[in-house]
Every structure is written in C-alpha cells, then in structure tokens.
Amino acid sequence: xxxxxxxxxxxxxxxxxxxxxxxxxxxxxxxxxxxxxxxxxxxxxxxxxxxxxxxxxxxxxxxxxxxxxxxxxxxxxxxxxxxxxxxxxxxxxxxxxxxxxxxxxxxxxxxxxxxxxxxxxxxxxxxxxxxxxxxxxxxxxxxxxxxxxxxxxxxxxxxxxxxxxxxxxxxxxxxxxxxxxxxxxxxxxxxxxxxxxxxxxxxxxxxxxxxxxxxxxxxxxxxxxxxxxxxxxxxxxxxxxxxxxxxxxxxxxxxxxxxxxxxxxxxxxxxxxxxxxxxxxxxxxxxxxxxxxxxxxxxxxxxxxxxxxxxxxxxxxxxxxxxxxxxxxxxxxxxxxxxxxxxxxxxxxxxxxxxxxxxxxxxxxxxxxxxxxxxxxxxxxxxxxxxxxxxxxxxxxxxxxxxxxxxxxxxx
Amino acid sequence: xxxxxxxxxxxxxxxxxxxxxxxxxxxxxxxxxxxxxxxxxxxxxxxxxxxxxxxxxxxxxxxxxxxxxxxxxxxxxxxxxxxxxxxxxxxxxxxxxxxxxxxxxxxxxxxxxxxxxxxxxxxxxxxxxxxxxxxxxxxxxxxxxxxxxxxxxxxxxxxxxxxxxxxxxxxxxxxxxxxxxxxxxxxx
Amino acid sequence: xxxxxxxxxxxxxxxxxxxxxxxxxxxxxxxxxxxxxxxxxxxxxxxxxxxxxxxxxxxxxxxxxxxxxxxxxxxxxxxxxxxxxxxxxxxxxxxxxxxxxxxxxxxxxxxxxxxxxxxxxxxxxxxxxxxxx
Numbered sequence: 001x002x003x004x005x006x007x008x009x010x011x012x013x014x015x016x017x018x019x020x021x022x023x024x025x026x027x028x029x030x031x032x033x034x035x036x037x038x039x040x041x042x043x044x045x046x047x048x049x050x051x052x053x054x055x056x057x058x059x060x061x062x063x064x065x066x067x068x069x070x071x072x073x074x075x076x077x078x079x080x081x082x083x084x085x086x087x088x089x090x091x092x093x094x095x096x097x098x099x100x101x102x103x104x105x106x107x108x109x110x111x112x113x114x115x116x117x118x119x120x121x122x123x124x125x126x127x128x129x130x131x132x133x134x135x136x137x138x139x140x141x142x143x144x145x146x147x148x149x150x151x152x153x154x155x156x157x158x159x160x161x162x163x164x165x166x167x168x169x170x171x172x173x174x175x176x177x178x179x180x181x182x183x184x185x186x187x188x189x190x191x192x193x194x195x196x197x198x199x200x201x202x203x204x205x206x207x208x209x210x211x212x213x214x215x216x217x218x219x220x221x222x223x224x225x226x227x228x229x230x231x232x233x234x235x236x237x238x239x240x241x242x243x244x245x246x247x248x249x250x251x252x253x254x255x256x257x258x259x260x261x262x263x264x265x266x267x268x269x270x271x272x273x274x275x276x277x278x279x280x281x282x283x284x285x286x287x288x289x290x291x292x293x294x295x296x297x298x299x300x301x302x303x304x305x306x307x308x309x310x311x312x313x314x315x316x317x318x319x320x321x322x323x324x325x326x327x328x329x330x331x332x333x334x335x336x337x338x339x340x341x342x343x344x345x346x347x348x349x350x351x352x353x354x355x356x357x358x359x360x361x362x363x364x365x366x367x368x369x370x371x372x373x374x375x376x377x378x379x380x381x382x383x384x385x386x387x388x389x390x391x392x393x394x395x396x397x398x399x400x401x402x403x404x405x406x407x408x409x410x411x412x
Numbered sequence: 413x414x415x416x417x418x419x420x421x422x423x424x425x426x427x428x429x430x431x432x433x434x435x436x437x438x439x440x441x442x443x444x445x446x447x448x449x450x451x452x453x454x455x456x457x458x459x460x461x462x463x464x465x466x467x468x469x470x471x472x473x474x475x476x477x478x479x480x481x482x483x484x485x486x487x488x489x490x491x492x493x494x495x496x497x498x499x500x501x502x503x504x505x506x507x508x509x510x511x512x513x514x515x516x517x518x519x520x521x522x523x524x525x526x527x528x529x530x531x532x533x534x535x536x537x538x539x540x541x542x543x544x545x546x547x548x549x550x551x552x553x554x555x556x557x558x559x560x561x562x563x564x565x566x567x568x569x570x571x572x573x574x575x576x577x578x579x580x581x582x583x584x585x586x587x588x589x590x591x592x593x594x595x596x597x598x599x600x
Numbered sequence: 601x602x603x604x605x606x607x608x609x610x611x612x613x614x615x616x617x618x619x620x621x622x623x624x625x626x627x628x629x630x631x632x633x634x635x636x637x638x639x640x641x642x643x644x645x646x647x648x649x650x651x652x653x654x655x656x657x658x659x660x661x662x663x664x665x666x667x668x669x670x671x672x673x674x675x676x677x678x679x680x681x682x683x684x685x686x687x688x689x690x691x692x693x694x695x696x697x698x699x700x701x702x703x704x705x706x707x708x709x710x711x712x713x714x715x716x717x718x719x720x721x722x723x724x725x726x727x728x729x730x731x732x733x
Contacts, residue, residue: 045542063676095452101454137618140618150654233508237511237514238505239457245454300706349487
C-alpha cells in the first residue's frame with residue numbers, strides 16, 4: 001500500500017444495490033468515493049422489470065384497469081386513473097360530474113396515506129424511530145377510512161371507464177368528518193416534530209441540494225422539483241377531474257419559510273404542506289359535490305363493443321404523490337385489446353436528479369437523500385464494500401447504524 | 413423579433429398560435445396537426461391537446477424551435493410499430509406554472525424500418541436520456557449521438573436482436589411459454 | 601428541541617396499546633399446538649375487528665340464478681373462473697382471485713356477491729375451502 005516512495009491517492013468504487021435498505025426501489029448505484037465524500041455516481045436500472053406493458057396489450061381494457069392497479073402498491077389509485085383518462089380521451093367518453101368529484105376525494109385520501117408513510121420512513125432513516133410509529137399510527141386511521149369507503153385498504157378497485165364504481169352517501173359522512181378532524185388536530189404535532197426539532201434541521205439543511213436549473217433541465221417531477229422552486233403540478237396546470245373547480249395552488253417552500261434552497265429540509269416542508277392542502281381539498285369537494293350518475297355507461301359489454309369499433313389514441317396525465325404519471329393508449333378500431341399501451345411512472349424522471357444531488361455528500365447521507373425523493377417500491381438487505389482486495393459485506397443493520405451514528409454525533 | 417426581448421416579456425401563445433408558430437417556420441414539412449379540446453368538471457373548464465406529425469428531416473430543428481419559445485417538460489417518448497414504419501411520439505407539455513394554462517403537445521415522427529435512426533435531443537434536454545435508451549432496446553431504434561449506450565431495463569444477457577414492442581418477426585412471440593396450457597394441466 | 605418527542609413518549613407508557621391483539625397477546629411457540637388447544641377449550645382466540653359493510657372478502661355464488669352467459673369470464677383480470685360445459689355453470693378458483701368484484705358488477709342476474717371471510721390461508725390451493733361452485 002504505502003511502501004513505495006511516492007504514494008498516490010485513488011478513488012474506489014462502491015456499488016450499492018440493487019437491493020438496499022434506504023432505497024425502496026431495487027436500483028443499483030455505483031459511487032466513486034474518496035474517503036467519505038462521493039465524487040461521482042452512476043445509476044443502473046431494470047431489476048423489477050415485469051413486462052407489464054406487454055401483458056397489457058393482450059387484455060381488454062377492463063382487465064387492464066386491475067393490472068395497472070398493481071404496478072405500484074402506494075400509487076394504486078393514480079395508475080388506473082391515468083389509464084382510464086387515456087381511454088376516455090382516445091374514444092371520446094364523457095364522465096359525469098359527480099364521478100369527477102368522487103375521484104378527487106379518493107385521490108387526495110391516497111396522497112395523505114402516501115405522505116404519512118414517507119414521513120415515517122424519512123424519520124427512520126435519520127434514526128428517530130418514535131416518530132415512525134407516530135406517523136404510521138395516523139396513517140392507520142386514514143387507511144381505516146379507505147377500507148370503509150372502498151372495501152380494501154390498498155388496492156381500491158373503484159375505478160372504471162366512464163366513471164367510478166362506488167358512491168359516498170350520507171351514512172359515510174360522519175366517519176369521514178371524524179377522520180379529517182383527527183388528522184387536522186394531529187397535524188400540528190407532526191409539524192412541530194419535523195420542522196422545529198434540532199436534529200432534523202442539522203441533518204437535512206444544506207444536504208442533497210438540487211438547483212433550479214438542474215431540476216428544470218432534467219425534467220424532474222413532483223415534490224422533488226417543487227422544493228427547488230420549479231412550479232410544476234398537473235392538478236393546478238391542467239384541467240382534469242374536478243380540480244379545475246377547486247381552490248388549489250402550487251406548494252413551494254417559500255410559502256412557509258420565505259426562501260428556496262432545494263435541500264432535504266425543503267422537501268419535508270413541501271410534503272407537509274401538501275398534506276394540509278389535501279385535507280382542505282377533500283372538505284371542499286364534499287361540500288360542492290353535485291348530484292348525478294356515477295357512470296356514463298353502466299353496461300360493460302356495450303362499453304367494450306363501443307371501444308372495439310372506435311379507433312383513436314390518447315394520453316392521460318395525473319399527479320401522483322410522487323409526481324406526474326402519464327399513460328398513452330392507442331386503439332386500432334378492430335380489436336378490443338389496445339394496439340399500444342405505454343406507462344411512465346413518476347420515479348423514472350426523478351432518477352437522473354440523484355446524480356447532482358449526491359455529488360459532494362458523505363456516505364452516511366445516502367439513505368436520507370435517496371429517501372427524500374421518495375422512490376416508489378419496497379426495500380431490503382445487503383451492500384458490498386470493495387476496498388482494494390478485501391471485501392466487507394455490510395448488512396442492513398450496519399448501514400442503518402452508520403446513518404444513526406451520524407445523528408448521535410451531531411446531537412452532542 | 414421576440415429574440416431580442418428578455419424572456420419575461422415574451423407573449424404566451426394559445427393553441428392555434430402555437431401551431432401557427434411551427435407552420436410559419438417549417439411550412440410543408442409539418443404533415444398534419446390536430447387540436448383536441450375536452451371539458452371536465454362542473455364548471456366545464458377545458459384542457460387542450462395538440463397532435464402534430466412532422467417529417468424526420470426537420471426533427472431536431474423543430475425541437476430547437478420549441479426550446480426557443482419556452483423550455484418544455486418532456487414527459488416520455490412512446491412508440492408504435494406500424495408495419496413498415498416505426499412511429500415515435502414525443503409527449504411535451506409547456507406553459508406550466510400558471511393556473512389552467514398548460515398545453516400538451518405531442519409530436520409524432522415516422523422512421524422507416526429498414527433504416528431506423530433518429531437524432532438525440534439530449535444536448536437540448538438532458539432529461540431525455542432514460543427514455544431514449546428505453547426506445548433503443550425496446551423497439552430497435554438507433555439514437556445517433558446518445559451519451560450513454562447501455563441497456564436500461566432489459567438484462568444484459570437478453571438476446572440482441574429481439575425487440576419486445578415489435579409485432580413482426582423480431583418480436584417476442586417465440587420466447588414465451590403459453591401459460592394457459594400450464595394452467596389447464598394444473599387445474600385438472 | 602431535542603425533547604420534542606419526550607412528552608409523547610412518556611404519555612405512551614401509561615396508555616393501552618392501540619393494536620388489537622389478534623389472535624393472542626403473545627405469539628404462541630407452536631401454532632398447531634395452539635390451534636389444538638383452542639379446539640379442546642384450553643385457550644381462547646381474541647376475535648379480529650369487525651369488517652366494514654362493503655368489504656370484499658371471499659366470493660359467494662348463487663347457483664340457481666346463474667344463466668351461463670360467460671360475461672364474468674370475459675372480464676375477470678386473473679382468469680380465475682372456469683366454465684363447466686355440460687351444466688352451463690361456473691367454477692371459481694379462489695386461490696387465483698384478486699377480490700376486485702368486477703364479476704359482481706357485470707353479472708346480469710346478480711348471482712355473485714362478496715362475503716366477508718378473509719382468513720383463507722391454506723396449504724393446498726385446490727382444497728374445498730378455496731373452490732366455489
């Protein structure tokens with residue numbers, strides 16, 4: 001090693017992934033590291049490719065709705081929603097007004113559940129396990145409400161082409177109001193823990209910065225890009241479902257603090273503000289909901305025959321908790337299976353921004369920076385550190401301990 | 413012209429104005445354009461989709477023309493296999509930031525199957541890297557000038573000449589087991 | 601500051617846990633032995649929380665009303681329904697079912713409905729409990 005007269009310092013490669021505790025998606029990173037600082041990063045994908053689009057091109061549109069629901073467990077309302085919008089735009093099916101408002105209610109409820117889950121995971125990465133249990137207890141109440149309204153906690157199964165399958169009646173209203181009141185009362189507790197706590201501020205300020213220019217050029221989406229100051233939100237920019245009638249605006253960090261930095265702390269602020277906004281949107285939607293039908297065509301064989309005869313192509317865009325989701329569908333007018341179906345989930349646009357965010361950071365910050373963009377899938381075990389000729393294998397607990405130890409050091 | 417004025421004072425074009433902006437520059441190379449408007453919600457606000465088909469020879473200049481107006485947001489590139497040609501559709505959206513002002517712009521380019529090549533747009537829009545790599549491996553399109561040539565979603569030992577989205581002999585038909593037959597034996 | 605979670609943690613020490621302790625307070629060492637004890641009357645299972653109305657559990661099939669139109673087979677996303685040619689009735693494999701209830705909506709005579717059974721784990725996917733006909 002250092003026996004020769006002139007010693008040279010070189011960087012070494014650290015592969016992280018494909019399966020890793022901090023990343024909820026099986027993604028492989030390769031970092032070039034000098035000491036504890038990251039010099040360069042590279043991202044390799046493809047580990048959970050399930051050929052969903054190819055499978056979908058062989059099924060009729062009603063079956064594809066349930067296939068689209070299982071693309072992602074947390075975004076299980078937005079994928080069927082975007083697909084159904086694409087089909088409605090392609091073959092010109094009108095949606096009744098009551099269905100538009102009900103779709104808003106379910107979409108916002110899912111956004112609350114997803115942001116609560118993210119808040120717990122982010123706290124766990126920093127080392128604050130008691131906050132994890134606090135946020136997930138709040139999430140359980142929201143999931144109970146989902147089960148009451150739709151029949152299941154996660155895969156809701158209430159979307160159909162031309163409307164929605166289940167209604168919200170007067171009997172459901174007391175429970176909805178009770179859950180919203182509980183969430184509003186506890187929101188202040190959550191805000192104090194996340195934004196005023198010294199540990200959170202020290203770990204997350206000036207960490208993982210994404211500048212305005214980078215966010216614009218790399219086409220980032222969702223809270224990741226709103227935290228850097230770029231105002232992109234499909235609900236505000238384009239008219240879809242009933243959002244065009246409700247009072248909604250872009251959530252950027254300067255609403256709360258007055259300045260925009262683009263670091264992890266700003267992303268926490270944006271997500272907490274969005275939870276508050278979702279609660280208000282649900283209340284507005286339930287107040288203004290008009291009476292009417294639920295579906296424009298309740299008889300399904302008639303609907304499928306209509307789709308079989310009409311050629312056309314269309315896109316459907318939607319705002320998931322993580323960003324923009326877009327589906328493209330093309331029908332050729334002879335079969336009921338679509339000719340082409342293209343899905344683009346929101347995390348794919350948020351992967352390229354990881355590279356400028358991670359340059360210059362320390363290894364112990366990788367979990368919190370990667371988790372702050374909220375990548376969308378499940379997580380587990382090992383990391384291999386190759387140091388010259390020796391191989392150490394860090395398992396899940398050890399990497400997590402690195403992150404927790406840094407918190408303890410900062411707290412002293 | 414508008415190029416001398418600073419960016420803030422550029423006027424926003426509506427859908428017809430945008431189509432005219434392209435047609436003035438490229439005239440007949442724009443093969444067709446269609447504006448679709450649909451209404452939604454109780455107050456019946458509308459959203460606008462523009463579908464344009466352009467010729468392959470002016471593709472890169474058209475993208476630069478769009479970036480001069482306003483830096484767009486590239487959502488994704490989708491592809492169709494149409495028999496003798498492959499059609500690539502670039503889904504952009506512009507005029508974000510306001511309230512209900514955004515326009516979705518979809519630009520379709522057709523390339524022949526015996527020479528499937530297209531230029532990259534990564535030098536104008538760096539965020540297009542992942543979606544261009546996906547088209548290379550799924551449809552067999554060669555993107556000229558792409559900074560990173562590796563496969564992105566398919567594994568490295570996947571056979572080289574098979575493109576999953578194609579519907580001709582280079583598609584996936586030989587490589588799947590018919591799962592229905594397996595299911596029948598299982599059930600009985 | 602550092603103590604922002606401390607009041608919450610202290611108050612939690614005196615409250616009952618929010619989790620419903622189903623089936624027993626502590627995990628039994630031997631699950632099959634536990635089930636035998638329950639049958640013999642030596643141990644009791646705490647019941648799960650009631651499912652809400654409209655919960656999508658195991659499917660229920662009314663054989664008399666079925667007319668054999670095969671619409672449910674056309675829309676099932678999991679291909680969990682099989683047609684019995686001679687009798688013109690259907691057979692549903694619950695092991696493949698994804699509980700979407702789309703077949704309920706499509707049926708013209710409304711002979712299918714979702715029950716509220718959800719404890720369906722089994723070692724054999726074609727056992728009597730998991731086939732409805």
